[in-house]
Amino acid sequence: MSTPETVTVPSPIPEPAEGRTAHHRRYLMCRPEHFTVSYKINPWMEPAKPTDTAKAVAQWQMLHDLYLELGHEVELIDPLEGFPDMVYTANGGFVIDGRAYVPKFRFVERAGEAPAFADWFRAGGFDTVEPEEVNEGEGDFLLVGDTILAGTGFRSTGDSHREVGEVFGREVVSLNLIDPRFYHLDTAISVLDPVEGAANGGPERANIAYLPGAFDDASRAILEERFPDAILVADADGAVFGLNSASDGYNVIISPRATGFEKQLRERGYNPITVDLSELLLGGGGIKCCTLELRAARDSEVDA
Numbered sequence: 001m002s003t004p005e006t007v008t009v010p011s012p013i014p015e016p017a018e019g020r021t022a023h024h025r026r027y028l029m030c031r032p033e034h035f036t037v038s039y040k041i042n043p044w045m046e047p048a049k050p051t052d053t054a055k056a057v058a059q060w061q062m063l064h065d066l067y068l069e070l071g072h073e074v075e076l077i078d079p080l081e082g083f084p085d086m087v088y089t090a091n092g093g094f095v096i097d098g099r100a101y102v103p104k105f106r107f108v109e110r111a112g113e114a115p116a117f118a119d120w121f122r123a124g125g126f127d128t129v130e131p132e133e134v135n136e137g138e139g140d141f142l143l144v145g146d147t148i149l150a151g152t153g154f155r156s157t158g159d160s161h162r163e164v165g166e167v168f169g170r171e172v173v174s175l176n177l178i179d180p181r182f183y184h185l186d187t188a189i190s191v192l193d194p195v196e197g198a199a200n201g202g203p204e205r206a207n208i209a210y211l212p213g214a215f216d217d218a219s220r221a222i223l224e225e226r227f228p229d230a231i232l233v234a235d236a237d238g239a240v241f242g243l244n245s246a247s248d249g250y251n252v253i254i255s256p257r258a259t260g261f262e263k264q265l266r267e268r269g270y271n272p273i274t275v276d277l278s279e280l281l282l283g284g285g286g287i288k289c290c291t292l293e294l295r296a297a298r299d300s301e302v303d304a
């Protein structure tokens with residue numbers, strides 16, 4: 001079945017409801033000019049299945065243009081031939097306070113991306129920290145308020161959780177992923193309020209949405225305790241990468257297939273906007289995977 005290549009942007013974008021604030025974001029993206037699926041390192045990838053690079057670029061462009069329309073900044077890193085997964089910039093690092101923790105990829109197929117991202121950060125004036133431990137950047141590290149939620153089980157190691165805590169001097173909460181379809185944390189958790197809300201006139205604490213079945217019992221208990229108001233997403237929405245979304249605290253960019261999640265977001269006063277990245281899903285990535293947040297020093301954060 002062919003899928004529509006549309007972005008449904010309500011025009012004009014409605015004003016945030018009380019308690020919700022859209023925050024300005026600076027993102028790093030990579031145009032998928034060399035996108036294809038030529039190897040298999042996650043259950044979504046089928047090298048025998050044809051891919052359409054032009055379609056991947058067109059879909060990616062919609063996401064890129066939407067960010068600009070929402071008032072965000074988008075930086076670009078040049079795509080490297082031979083690295084078809086470079087479009088998933090979320091794995092290119094983890095950036096807080098102008099410091100970039102460089103990735104160390106689990107699989108050799110992506111290893112060559114790491115120096116390219118490190119060079120880009122250095123040229124852009126970021127401090128870089130080279131890793132000792134295997135870690136896949138913002139795919140497995142999510143900043144929620146002041147805390148780093150860190151995933152392990154498939155890609156980033158538990159040792160990288162210690163390392164990322166040392167690099168940024170923040171609390172790290174380790175979570176175990178157990179379903180191979182959800183091999184990065186950003187497939188199972190969506191950070192809805194990236195900064196604590198109280199200081200911004202928003203809800204008291206930063207909130208998340210998550211897919212309970214992606215975690216072991218201990219990790220689920222941690223999430224229940226820390227995020228009693230979280231949106232629990234149904235398996236059907238998780239299975240279409242519904243949680244692989246990008247939020248500015250009000251606008252939440254999600255897959256058009258995640259219809260239940262879209263409704264839940266609306267009920268909570270967020271503004272879900274759908275973008276179809278079906279072609280990039282063939283590589284096992286979605287909206288969040290194509291988006292790396294570049295967090296400068298806190299003082300320079302400007303509300304939209």
Ligand SMILES: CN(C)C(=N)NCCC[C@H](N)C(=O)O
Nearest residue numbers: 042088139184283284285289
């Ligand atoms: C949402 N996810 C999973 C990401 N953060 N990145 C997608 C990486 C896809 C790539 N083929 C791989 O398997 O590494």
